[in-house]
Amino acid sequence: MNEHTQGPWRNEEQSVYGEGDSYIGYLEDFSDEDARRVVACVNACSDINIDVLERPAQLGKTIQGYFEKRLEMRSEIATLKAQRDDLRIHCDGWEKQYRVLESSFFALKEQRDELLSVLNKLRIDHYQCEDGYYSCPKSGDCPNSNPNDDCNCGADDHNAVIDATIAKATT
Numbered sequence: 755m756n757e758h759t760q761g762p763w764r765n766e767e768q769s770v771y772g773e774g775d776s777y778i779g780y781l782e783d784f785s786d787e788d789a790r791r792v793v794a795c796v797n798a799c800s801d802i803n804i805d806v807l808e809r810p811a812q813l814g815k816t817i818q819g820y821f822e823k824r825l826e827m828r829s830e831i832a833t834l835k836a837q838r839d840d841l842r843i844h845c846d847g848w849e850k851q852y853r854v855l856e857s858s859f860f861a862l863k864e865q866r867d868e869l870l871s872v873l874n875k876l877r878i879d880h881y882q883c884e885d886g887y888y889s890c891p892k893s894g895d896c897p898n899s900n901p902n903d904d905c906n907c908g909a910d911d912h913n914a915v916i917d918a919t920i921a922k923a924t925t
């Protein structure tokens with residue numbers, strides 16, 4: 755057997771029982787007090803490796819020191835667990851906030867894209883009149899216009915405002 759019987763152990767008139775009330779054996783030559791002590795020591799040292807128990811000097815401490823160290827470690831573990839639980843609560847909170855922000859972000863992006871699509875439809879063409887003489891020089895329909903003539907129908911100014919607005923919303 756590689757492992758001793760798991761605890762807690764129990765002594766009943768030198769009959770010793772282990773985990774799940776399994777019978778370990780009878781400490782025939784032991785007094786009841788000695789059997790009691792053996793069982794108490796096994797239970798007290800249940801989570802200490804047997805190699806350490808046999809050579810406490812390896813730690814440079816006595817068994818008493820080992821117990822003190824174990825208590826310190828237990829306290830440290832409890833503190834670390836509390837910090838972990840606290841962090842978990844914070845992480846849950848941050849994750850919820852992130853989800854809310856993410857959902858707001860996508861809603862706003864959708865609204866922006868809808869507005870951009872409407873803005874794009876609001877662009878106008880240069881004025882074209884049946885009598886081409888009155889058409890905007892940049893309409894391509896004005897017979898007496900020069901290539902360098904400016905728009906006189908307001909389309910360029912109007913479209914420039916739309917372009918500037920779109921540029922602002924997409925940078």
Ligand SMILES: [Zn+2]
Binds near residue numbers: 880881890892905908
């Ligand atoms: Zn024009």
